[in-house]
Amino acid sequence: MAVTGRIDGVPSEVWDEEVLAPQFAYEAEALLPHYVSIEKVLLLEYRRMGLVDPQGAAAIAGRLDELTPELIRADPRDNMSDIFFAMERHVARGATAPFAAWHVDRSRNDFQACGQLLSCRENVRAVAGDLIALGRTAAARAAELPDSPMPGYTHAQAAQTITPAFYLSALSEEILGAARRLLSAYDEIDRSPLGAGSMAGQELPWDRERMAGLLGFRQPQPHALVSVASRSWALAVASALADPAVLLSRFTTDLMTWSGAGFGFVDFPDALAGISAAMPQKRNFPVLERIRGRCSHVVGCATQLAFAQCGTPYANSVEVSKEAGRHLQAQVAALRSALRLARTALAGAVFRTDRMREACEADFLGGFTLANLLTLEAGVPWRTAQVIAGAYVRAAVAKGLTAADPDGPLLAAIAGEHGHRVPEPAALLSGAFDSDRAVRVKHSAGSTHPDAVRAMLAAQERGYREVAGQWRLREEAASVAAARVDALLAVEETAERTPASNPAGTS
Incomplete structure (x- = not known):
């Protein structure tokens, strides 16, 4: 069965190799589970509107559950290398043919936008977990060194006496703030585009509130055009991800400086060290360079995503939804890698308190x-x-x-x-000029005094518990929604069914 009557022929070899097949592979790997979830929610709506009975909906849901990246393949002749058509083909070739109205009044525009947003939310929740883990590692390391003096720097010059605990608690505080801002961004974008159609809405009485809830969204996006044309949600997330990347890059720069031979304040175990191929006396720490390099990539992706949207019409387009959107996936991968590396490096770092004290006593801090x-x-x-x-x-x-x-x-x-x-x-x-007294001479809240640092760490732990709890609620909402959809699609579940004699689908 043909998928289109408008185009005669199949995609060209170059078009398929350069664009369609890679896009298909990406969606199969990253978005297919979300596409299946959307299809199931659509089935429940068809059932509610009396366009399919519970047994038919359950049969199609079973076929959808069979879909895996290994099962479906891009095929220019069979599915035009389009994952949406490939999914249709798989369902249509099952033992139970889909009902006639399956995919009636549907568009790929809001479907794909919804899948992208579901994937984005999943990625953001994962990043939040990585952020909180790094912040707690920084706080734990800070708690180990509350009294050891070290030079603090302004304008790249030794300025006042601080402690490693004071410095690391600053990293923890910043990461806690980043996790909170990411939570705010998540809640801001938590609106489902499903039901917007191509751009102007849909003709059947789809219950957008219900669909949003079944997908774990807080609410539907109220405007149909915004649902498919806007990628402001991607910009909001990209900005929130760039925030901790800039922060981490700056802290990593300090670690790079302090682990150098001129300072020797910080050392790393051999498991995190590299060697010089020509200079056998050297122990390099390329892990820090990798962290900073990946942080730069995170910031670059945010900029690229914004540039890719500039000058485009305010409408659904491949340029905005797929070309620009791919930078967000790359950004998430780079940030998660940087956070994981940073946590490993920080956990293994050895703070040379003897060298730090010597530096304090050698200068007039x-x-x-x-x-x-x-x-x-x-x-x-x-x-x-x-x-x-x-x-x-x-x-x-x-x-x-x-x-x-x-x-x-x-x-x-x-x-x-x-x-x-x-x-x-x-x-x-x-x-x-007593280094130990210098640590304790500060009495204001938030200072380098050990008691002040302990108070900040205690407050941060309360903050981490609170923000981690909020992220767990978002994770649970997504899991509960998925489980509810599967339960509603079970053959035995009939409470949500509207009789087939009501084809208009009124509630």
Whole structure:
């Protein structure tokens, strides 16, 4: 049986090889389960409208359940290398022929848009799980090192004393925020396009609310044209996925710097290391380069997806639905890989607290604290205290001193040049440049103080429990919807049936 009367012939070899067959293979692998779910929901609607009896619907559902990527193949002659036609062929060749009205008043436009959105939601839920796993790994590693001093950097220069726990809790906080924003994006796009038809709606009284619920959507997309023409949902998701990729790239850059020979703050086990083919003394960490490279790919896919939609008509088109849409699938794959690699790298990272402490003690990271002490304990005006502290650091460096070598007479002399007397200058310097004290001298919420970090980690864990629970609810909604559809299609289920004498399908 022909699938079209409008075109005479079959797709050309090049057209099939370059476009149709690859598209078929992708849809068979990524979208077929969702297409089957949609077909089952359509069957329930046909049954509700009295166009098929329960036994006929169950028989067709059984044929649909047989569909696998291995079973159906692109065939230019038999199905025009179109998965929609291939599915029809498979059902039609069963022992029980489909009822005459099967696929009446149907379009591939809303069908494919719905399948893409179902796949997108599934992918987003998977990404959310990866995000939460990485965030909790960062939090767990942070909890191990609450008191160890390390240099914190601004403008690529050592600035103040922090701890690995403080730094990693920042990564955890950011990832928690990304998981929440992704949840918001998920809820925003949770609208079913099914029932929109080609663009203007459908002629039979399809119950779009019911179909949306049976597919696990929160509600139908209220406008038929938006359902098939818009891919704003793809842009919303792409943006939400690019967000943690940018974040992870920045944190990975720090790990790359700190694991270099110039710092030696972070090491990784041999299982995550690489070698140089020419320089046998080297241990490289290409896993970090892979993470950052894949994060760049995630951001690039978001940009490509937006560009691919620019300048297209506001209507259903292959350019928007398939050409542009493929970037979203690539983006998800790249981000999930980067998150998995990052979690493995972070779990295996060795933080060299001895090297971090040495770096703190070799530099004058307590300059800010010294200025505060000059003001609060010696009564020196704040701006003058900043000048005195800076002049002391410059003079100490010129003398070859480190922060661990307080020179009280030097500080007293510099303060005297500015008209101020500093009591016990050596004690003041020791307090300002003590690395362990520097970790605890901060008292504001959200600071590097170990107690503040512990409080943040505790709040983050509560946040992770909350957001993970919300994601579980979305996952369960999708699973429950699928199970309900199968139950309704069972032959014994007749509660939803409208008598065949009611072909108009009124509820």
